[in-house]
Amino acid sequence: MQMQRILVALFLFLAIPLALADKPSSDENKSESHEEGHSASTHSEGNEHAEHAEGLSANAPVIFKLGPLQITNSMFVTMIVALGIIIVAQLATRKVQLIPAGLQNFVEYLVEGLYGFFESIVGPQMVKQTFWFFGTIFILYCSPTGSASFPEWARWAGEWMSTATSPSR
Numbered sequence: 001m002q003m004q005r006i007l008v009a010l011f012l013f014l015a016i017p018l019a020l021a022d023k024p025s026s027d028e029n030k031s032e033s034h035e036e037g038h039s040a041s042t043h044s045e046g047n048e049h050a051e052h053a054e055g056l057s058a059n060a061p062v063i064f065k066l067g068p069l070q071i072t073n074s075m076f077v078t079m080i081v082a083l084g085i086i087i088v089a090q091l092a093t094r095k096v097q098l099i100p101a102g103l104q105n106f107v108e109y110l111v112e113g114l115y116g117f118f119e120s121i122v123g124p125q126m127v128k129q130t131f132w133f134f135g136t137i138f139i140l141y142c143s144p145t146g147s148a149s150f151p152e153w154a155r156w157a158g159e160w161m162s163t164a165t166s167p168s169r
Helices: 002-020 027-044 073-092 103-122 125-147 150-165
Strands: 062-066 069-072
Touching: 069 073, 073 103, 073 125, 103 125
Parallel strands: none
Antiparallel strands: 062 069
């Protein structure tokens, strides 16, 4: 029953933006033609880096479209991370034990540590009222950050292990 609720919530999360999404306006086509004209003029000047001088685009890069809904890279990573958090929470609480072990122990360790951290900041009375919100935002914010930097951690750990295990000269 709980998994059905999660699936219904996920469906509503995806269906409501589709129903409320507007059709692309003609303003987008005008901006695209303006950008093409601008890049042609910069190439004619001979300056190869002039087109990058303006900085990042105000629009997020679109990975794919789902009907009228444009899925950006940030939305995609957030959905993947949210799905991962849901799966870990489901697995950790599948067989709850009085003395936790394995994944349940790890998840309880993380949640209790985060609870203690927030309690030291906002106090014991306020943390009871606000932990559900701030804890969720904190976990959802830190998870994509950690998952995005995981390749860097793996590279760093590999370099550290190779220097730590190599004989000194």
